Amino acid sequence: MEVILADVLGYCMGVRRAVLAAEKALEDNPDKKVYSLGPLIHNASVLKSLSGKGLSILEEGNIQTVQEESVVVIRAHGVSPQVQEKLSEKKCKIIDATCPRVVGSQRNVRDYSRKGWAVFLAGDKNHGEVLGIQGFAQGDFYLIQNESEAEEICLSLPEKNAVLLSQTTFSPLEFEKIVNVLRNKYKNLLKVMNTICPATRERQEALVKLCQQVHAIVVVGGKNSANTKRLLQTAQKYCKNCILIEKAEEITDSFSGFDKVGVTAGASTPDEDIEEVCKKLKSL
Numbered sequence: 530m531e532v533i534l535a536d537v538l539g540y541c542m543g544v545r546r547a548v549l550a551a552e553k554a555l556e557d558n559p560d561k562k563v564y565s566l567g568p569l570i571h572n573a574s575v576l577k578s579l580s581g582k583g584l585s586i587l588e589e590g591n592i593q594t595v596q597e598e599s600v601v602v603i604r605a606h607g608v609s610p611q612v613q614e615k616l617s618e619k620k621c622k623i624i625d626a627t628c629p630r631v632v633g634s635q636r637n638v639r640d641y642s643r644k645g646w647a648v649f650l651a652g653d654k655n656h657g658e659v660l661g662i663q664g665f666a667q668g669d670f671y672l673i674q675n676e677s678e679a680e681e682i683c684l685s686l687p688e689k690n691a692v693l694l695s696q697t698t699f700s701p702l703e704f705e706k707i708v709n710v711l712r713n714k715y716k717n718l719l720k721v722m723n724t725i726c727p728a729t730r731e732r733q734e735a736l737v738k739l740c741q742q743v744h745a746i747v748v749v750g751g752k753n754s755a756n757t758k759r760l761l762q763t764a765q766k767y768c769k770n771c772i773l774i775e776k777a778e779e780i781t782d783s784f785s786g787f788d789k790v791g792v793t794a795g796a797s798t799p800d801e802d803i804e805e806v807c808k809k810l811k812s813l
Contacts (some may be wrong), residue, residue, distance in 0.1 A: 531789045532810045533743055536735040539803055541728040541796035543605040543628030543697075544570050548579075550626040551602045555582050558622075563600040566608060566616075567657060570797040571754035573775055595619055606657035607631045609664020630697050631658055634724045635665045641692045641720075642667040647684075649673060649718075651707045652696030653755055659696055675703055679710035692720040698729050698756040698796070728796060729756055733763055736793050740767035743791035745784060748773045749806050750795025757795030764793070776802065777809040785813035 554563050564587035597620045607627035616623055638648050647669035652659040673679050695704050711718050746764040750757030764771040794803050
C-alpha cells in the first residue's frame with residue numbers, strides 16, 4: 530500500500546502555540562495548580578498527555594470555585610472579556626494563548642460595535658471561539674451558521690452600517706454563500722472581512738488535491754473538532770471511501786484492499802498521531 534500525506538495537515542500555528550504555552554506553564558509553576566479554561570484543544574491524546582503532566586481543565590461555570598492565584602491558560606479559541614474579568618477577580622495568573630487571528634476578530638467586533646455598527650458573524654453556535662468573540666460585541670450581534678439561516682434572517686437595520694466576519698475555522702464555501710445572501714438583503718453591509726484562517730483554506734485545498742491521487746482517505750483528528758469534521762465533509766465530496774479516526778487502532782483491515790490511501794489531519798492533531806496512522810496503514 531502506498532500512503533500519501535496531504536501537503537498541509539496537522540497542528541496549526543494557534544494550536545501549537547497553545548500547547549507550548551501550557552507545557553511551559555506546567556514547568557514554570559510546579560507548586561501551583563495549573564488549568565486550561567476548557568479543553569485546551571480538541572484532541573483526546575494530547576489532553577491525556579497534558580493531564581499526566583498536571584494540567585487540569587477548568588470549566589467557565591466553575592471559575593468561582595478555583596483557588597486564588599492558580600494558573601489558568603486561555604486556549605486558542607479565546608474567551609470573552611467577562612470571563613477574563615472573573616479570572617482576574619480570583620487573582621488567577623492568566624496565560625493568554627488565544628490565537629492571534631482570533632484576537633484580531635475580537636478587536637474588530639469590539640471596534641465596529643463601538644462605532645455603532647451591527648455585527649454579523651458566520652460561525653458555529655456554541656463554538657468556544659464564537660462565544661468569546663460575541664462577548665466583545667457592545668450592540669447588535671447576529672450569528673449565522675449557514676446559507677439557509679442567512680436567507681431566513683429578517684432584520685430591520687435602517688441607517689445602521691453592518692460588518693460581516695467569520696469564525697477562523699469556518700467553511701470558506703459556506704462563508705461565500707452567506708456573503709452573497711447578506712449583500713443582496715442588506716445594502717448597508719459595507720464591510721466583509723474574511724477572517725477564516727489561511728491554514729483552514731490550505732488544508733481544504735490540499736485535501737481536494739489529495740483526493741484526486743488516492744482510492745481512500747483517512748482523516749485524523751478529534752471527532753468533536755469543527756475543522757476536522759469539515760475535512761471529512763470535503764473528503765466525502767471527492768472520494769467514496771473516507772473515515773474519520775482519532776487513533777491508529779481505529780483503522781480496520783478493510784483498508785488493506787486499497788492500493789493508495791491519503792492521510793490528512795485536523796489542526797489539533799499532533800505529528801505523532803499522524804505517524805502512527807501511517808505506520809498502521811503500511812502494515813496492512
